[in-house]
Amino acid sequence: MPSTRRNVTSVAIRLNQERGSFWLVDCGEGTQQQMLSSPLKPRQLEKLFITHLHGDHLFGLPGLLGSRAFQGGQTPLVIYGPKGLSEFVETTLRVSDTHLTYDIEVCEIDEGIVFEDDQFVVSSRKLSHGVLSFGYRFEESPSAGRLNTEKLAQEGIAEGPIYGQLKKGHDVALPDGRVLSAEDYVSAPIPGRKIVILGDTTPCEAVTQLAAGADVLVHEATYAAFDSDKARAHHHSTAVDAATAARDAGVGALILTHVSARYDEVGLAHLLDDAQTVFPNTFLATDHWSIAVPRS
Amino acid sequence: MPSTRRNVTSVAIRLNQERGSFWLVDCGEGTQQQMLSSPLKPRQLEKLFITHLHGDHLFGLPGLLGSRAFQGGQTPLVIYGPKGLSEFVETTLRVSDTHLTYDIEVCEIDEGIVFEDDQFVVSSRKLSHGVLSFGYRFEESPSAGRLNTEKLAQEGIAEGPIYGQLKKGHDVALPDGRVLSAEDYVSAPIPGRKIVILGDTTPCEAVTQLAAGADVLVHEATYAAFDSDKARAHHHSTAVDAATAARDAGVGALILTHVSARYDEVGLAHLLDDAQTVFPNTFLATDHWSIAVPRS
Numbered sequence: 273m274p275s276t277r278r279n280v281t282s283v284a285i286r287l288n289q290e291r292g293s294f295w296l297v298d299c300g301e302g303t304q305q306q307m308l309s310s311p312l313k314p315r316q317l318e319k320l321f322i323t324h325l326h327g328d329h330l331f332g333l334p335g336l337l338g339s340r341a342f343q344g345g346q347t348p349l350v351i352y353g354p355k356g357l358s359e360f361v362e363t364t365l366r367v368s369d370t371h372l373t374y375d376i377e378v379c380e381i382d383e384g385i386v387f388e389d390d391q392f393v394v395s396s397r398k399l400s401h402g403v404l405s406f407g408y409r410f411e412e413s414p415s416a417g418r419l420n421t422e423k424l425a426q427e428g429i430a431e432g433p434i435y436g437q438l439k440k441g442h443d444v445a446l447p448d449g450r451v452l453s454a455e456d457y458v459s460a461p462i463p464g465r466k467i468v469i470l471g472d473t474t475p476c477e478a479v480t481q482l483a484a485g486a487d488v489l490v491h492e493a494t495y496a497a498f499d500s501d502k503a504r505a506h507h508h509s510t511a512v513d514a515a516t517a518a519r520d521a522g523v524g525a526l527i528l529t530h531v532s533a534r535y536d537e538v539g540l541a542h543l544l545d546d547a548q549t550v551f552p553n554t555f556l557a558t559d560h561w562s563i564a565v566p567r568s
Numbered sequence: 569m570p571s572t573r574r575n576v577t578s579v580a581i582r583l584n585q586e587r588g589s590f591w592l593v594d595c596g597e598g599t600q601q602q603m604l605s606s607p608l609k610p611r612q613l614e615k616l617f618i619t620h621l622h623g624d625h626l627f628g629l630p631g632l633l634g635s636r637a638f639q640g641g642q643t644p645l646v647i648y649g650p651k652g653l654s655e656f657v658e659t660t661l662r663v664s665d666t667h668l669t670y671d672i673e674v675c676e677i678d679e680g681i682v683f684e685d686d687q688f689v690v691s692s693r694k695l696s697h698g699v700l701s702f703g704y705r706f707e708e709s710p711s712a713g714r715l716n717t718e719k720l721a722q723e724g725i726a727e728g729p730i731y732g733q734l735k736k737g738h739d740v741a742l743p744d745g746r747v748l749s750a751e752d753y754v755s756a757p758i759p760g761r762k763i764v765i766l767g768d769t770t771p772c773e774a775v776t777q778l779a780a781g782a783d784v785l786v787h788e789a790t791y792a793a794f795d796s797d798k799a800r801a802h803h804h805s806t807a808v809d810a811a812t813a814a815r816d817a818g819v820g821a822l823i824l825t826h827v828s829a830r831y832d833e834v835g836l837a838h839l840l841d842d843a844q845t846v847f848p849n850t851f852l853a854t855d856h857w858s859i860a861v862p863r864s
């Protein structure tokens with residue numbers, strides 16, 4: 273349920289500048305309207321990951337697809353999600369006579385690797401929510417280590433093709449007979465960032481396994497700890513459930529989303545406080561809130 | 569397309585107090601969110617009329633249905649609209665595993681009388697919009713004329729069952745032989761209010777016929793008069809088209825809706841001004857704007 277203070281769910285991942293695009297996880301009703309007062313443009317949307325097909329995560333999708341066409345989107349769009357997503361997209365676009373100006377591909381996924389290129393690997397796990405609900409792990413490829421140019425200069429090796437060879441990890445034989453070992457001049461690869469964004473779920477092992485060692489975990493916290501009976505009854509988590517999973521998975525930061533409209537300002541403050549007692553580096557997301565995830 | 573200044577389409581008709589409910593014409597994405605900051609409660613929604621199946625008039629429907637259930641709506645809901653509406657509702661609710669707590673009936677309509685009870689008659693006409701698009705005419709039943717109790721008292725006729733008989737239009741024979749003719753004591757019936765709300769359309773005869781003599785006509789004005797080539801190309805109307813139809817149909821007031829996001833404040837002022845030159849009693853609706861329609 274949306275409220276005047278908080279809309280239904282959608283989370284954007286803004287990718288490295290080079291890619292010039294963003295990805296979206298879930299697309300509740302009103303996502304395109306929220307996007308209007310954000311830096312995100314529908315035509316820059318490259319991939320959309322749907323965690324589960326409940327309306328508060330899905331019903332903004334046909335409108336966003338239509339507006340992306342209306343605004344002149346041309347690049348292909350891939351949409352990942354549970355079985356049933358194809359029928360939803362096909363029916364809503366056909367019945368509404370919506371004609372897209374770009375190609376879409378709908379991939380109904382299972383557990384495992386969802387997408388992979390030389391920059392990212394995206395994998396998924398099934399969670400526990402009464403209906404099929406996925407969590408997604410977005411893992412950036414490690415980047416090459418830093419070349420120690422000071423050391424090279426000290427040893428009289430001038431800038432040139434040799435630098436590129438070393439950076440790629442190749443050892444280089446010099447005309448004077450010396451052999452430069454790449455590992456002496458290049459630091460260890462810099463690990464890529466890891467972001468895990470979950471669909472709705474009640475606590476389960478898949479959460480901590482999927483989130484293991486992530487920089488950031490985005491976890492639902494529909495209920496406060498004192499409403500844990502309600503959380504169990506409706507296949508949801510409390511803020512403390514989320515914090516416990518974050519601690520067990522050893523993540524860097526926890527972001528709570530999907531908080532029920534039943535809690536007022538004071539209730540939300542307590543909810544966050546309870547979570548921080550278990551996992552201190554916890555944030556409560558609000559509409560348009562964002563967090564930077566720097567490379568470590 | 570929604571904008572930060574204006575959401576997509578939905579128009580509410582708040583009915584007489586006695587009925588304690590409201591009707592909605594169209595349900596674009598975000599209608600339930602807009603409703604949160606209005607006096608309207610989804611559980612009081614009784615009937616929903618969809619003019620046509622374009623997304624900006626339709627994509628808020630499944631979310632509103634779900635939230636009406638979530639908020640404890642119990643009373644049945646009837647939804648009227650073009651062919652294809654049943655499939656849209658059935659698919660979106662089934663795929664999203666949305667379970668309603670009340671009965672819905674989806675009526676795919678044609679031209680003619682859509683609904684009738686002792687308070688209202690709703691009829692529809694096909695407009696001209698490239699896809700099947702309806703206009704709806706909401707006509708309130710006339711109410712009985714006023715009984716002239718002063719005249720009755722002057723003639724020595726005491727309050728009692730005779731008053732009721734006269735008010736119902738029955739002539740009454742008195743014990744003293746006099747015959748009271750109802751029409752001498754009861755004024756003419758008070759006409760009911762007539763509201764006409766159109767789907768998107770380019771100018772056509774059905775508009776003026778459906779709107780004839782209405783108290784209020786709600787008409788799209790997607791474009792300003794100087795963009796009439798665009799209006800024709802996209803099966804839409806300009807503000808001046810709407811004003812011309814209002815004048816020809818002899819309505820009481822014209823309300824312009826569905827104005828393109830391309831016009832800024834100044835553009836909107838000109839657009840309204842152009843319409844008022846043709847039909848002075850014209851209003852430009854904005855989100856949450858409302859107008860009272862008193863009985864004449």
Ligand SMILES: [Zn+2]
Pocket residue numbers: 324326401472
């Ligand atoms: Zn859910």
Ligand SMILES: [Zn+2]
Pocket residue numbers: 620622697768
């Ligand atoms: Zn339309």
